[in-house]
Amino acid sequence: MALGKEKGYLMARAGLTPARIIDAAADLADKDGFESVSMSAVARLFEVKDASLYAHVRSLHELRSGVAVLSLAELADQVGAALAGRAGRDALIAFANAYRSYATSHPGRYAATQMTLEPEVAEHSAAARHAAMTRAILRGYALNEPDETDAVRLLHATFHGFVLLERGGGFSRGARSSSASWDRVLDALHTTLSNWPPS
Amino acid sequence: MALGKEKGYLMARAGLTPARIIDAAADLADKDGFESVSMSAVARLFEVKDASLYAHVRSLHELRSGVAVLSLAELADQVGAALAGRAGRDALIAFANAYRSYATSHPGRYAATQMTLEPEVAEHSAAARHAAMTRAILRGYALNEPDETDAVRLLHATFHGFVLLERGGGFSRGARSSSASWDRVLDALHTTLSNWPPS
DNA sequence: AGAGTTACCTAGGAGTCCTAGGCAACTGGT
DNA sequence: ACCAGTTGCCTAGGACTCCTAGGTAACTCT
Numbered sequence: 053m054a055l056g057k058e059k060g061y062l063m064a065r066a067g068l069t070p071a072r073i074i075d076a077a078a079d080l081a082d083k084d085g086f087e088s089v090s091m092s093a094v095a096r097l098f099e100v101k102d103a104s105l106y107a108h109v110r111s112l113h114e115l116r117s118g119v120a121v122l123s124l125a126e127l128a129d130q131v132g133a134a135l136a137g138r139a140g141r142d143a144l145i146a147f148a149n150a151y152r153s154y155a156t157s158h159p160g161r162y163a164a165t166q167m168t169l170e171p172e173v174a175e176h177s178a179a180a181r182h183a184a185m186t187r188a189i190l191r192g193y194a195l196n197e198p199d200e201t202d203a204v205r206l207l208h209a210t211f212h213g214f215v216l217l218e219r220g221g222g223f224s225r226g227a228r229s230s231s232a233s234w235d236r237v238l239d240a241l242h243t244t245l246s247n248w249p250p251s
Numbered sequence: 252m253a254l255g256k257e258k259g260y261l262m263a264r265a266g267l268t269p270a271r272i273i274d275a276a277a278d279l280a281d282k283d284g285f286e287s288v289s290m291s292a293v294a295r296l297f298e299v300k301d302a303s304l305y306a307h308v309r310s311l312h313e314l315r316s317g318v319a320v321l322s323l324a325e326l327a328d329q330v331g332a333a334l335a336g337r338a339g340r341d342a343l344i345a346f347a348n349a350y351r352s353y354a355t356s357h358p359g360r361y362a363a364t365q366m367t368l369e370p371e372v373a374e375h376s377a378a379a380r381h382a383a384m385t386r387a388i389l390r391g392y393a394l395n396e397p398d399e400t401d402a403v404r405l406l407h408a409t410f411h412g413f414v415l416l417e418r419g420g421g422f423s424r425g426a427r428s429s430s431a432s433w434d435r436v437l438d439a440l441h442t443t444l445s446n447w448p449p450s
Numbered sequence: 451a452g453a454g455t456t457a458c459c460t461a462g463g464a465g466t467c468c469t470a471g472g473c474a475a476c477t478g479g480t
Numbered sequence: 481a482c483c484a485g486t487t488g489c490c491t492a493g494g495a496c497t498c499c500t501a502g503g504t505a506a507c508t509c510t
Contacts, residue, residue: 064506065457065505065507066457066458067457068458090497091498092496092498101459101460102498102499103458103460103498103499103500103501106499106500107457108457112497112498166415166419183424198431199435201432202427202432202439205413205416205422205432206409206432206436208412208421209408209409209412209413209415209436210405210408210409211412212412213408213409213410213411213412213415216365216412216415217407217408217411220365228396228400230404232401233397233400233401233404233405236398236448237401237405237408239448240405240448242448243443243446244439244440251435251438266488267488267489289465289467290466290468291465291466291467300489300490300491301466301467301468302467302468302469302491302492303489303490305467305469306489307488310467310468311466311468
């Protein structure tokens, strides 16, 4: 990291590229929180002036969006890997655990995925892969539209909400561990999907 | 609003108090988003210099925490009112709808409730009332501990997650309205609570 | 080696939070 | 009714943020 700079006579280059900058920003997000991803903070990591980043990244917003796109892709990769070769209840649990584990081991990156992206950025992100994987799980439960859409939303909302509340300390009260609750919540979701109520 | 100022010769007072400042900040949050609640922005609303606010509010963080505490109380009030005299499924649906309706009609205030508050601030907030109300709903479903705790977490996570995703545009894809999904999600939760899976 | 491009620089404007210290406006005692 | 004390908002200014403009050093290609 920080390729020299040879403070002596001549200036060296730091080797900045959009990808390296976004990677550094993502690491910083995990370390100090997504909201402290700033141009100046990232510039400091490279021992470079903040103005220098603007040759590679248009704005702070674009930098953060870059972290979001990166994280969505990573999350999709990990969930996809966990899902491989599983179906039904197994798939549900693998999906959920991969999701939660990414969120807890990369809190800053996960926070980035919460950003509302402009449609054209979201388009070429991994959002579609997420939707496809969620629907893949539901194939094991044989739901018809619009029930499947409703179930996708239920799953997404529950995972997302749980992870956020867990991270925010919302579950700290009491002796019950949040992991134990998580397992039971997954059980409950499984039975819900298995007995989806008729409209 | 903005009590004069009599631009002429003498200075008038704006009538700042912590409560009025926090109210204004909450309104601003609903209008422009919670993250744009800043000292300077609120000061502008009162046609006052930003430094003047520091006599009433210790810091930006404290201002935002104030909005969070206010919003938690308002939300608890509205949910509590909706809940009065209901039980079982009716209570569940009334709770959920009041919750969602507060979140969509006061997006900035709702965002404030997401803040992680320091324990001592959270203590004298309405957080305890929320927990109590959620447990009150579950009384209709006759769950024992630790199932009741798990169910509280499931409900909270699902409502929270749904509302956030809805607001973030996560459900925009497709023709299915999010309100329709919401109703079905509540049905599903009701059946889940009614048939809580054995451990 | 010289020409052209790219990478990082300095300088500086506008906006943010926050502190320190000052004067005007209110309040209460006599 | 006035004077003392308190309170409320002020100006001034430091440190930090994002971002633009324009300069120069370092690399690349012919």
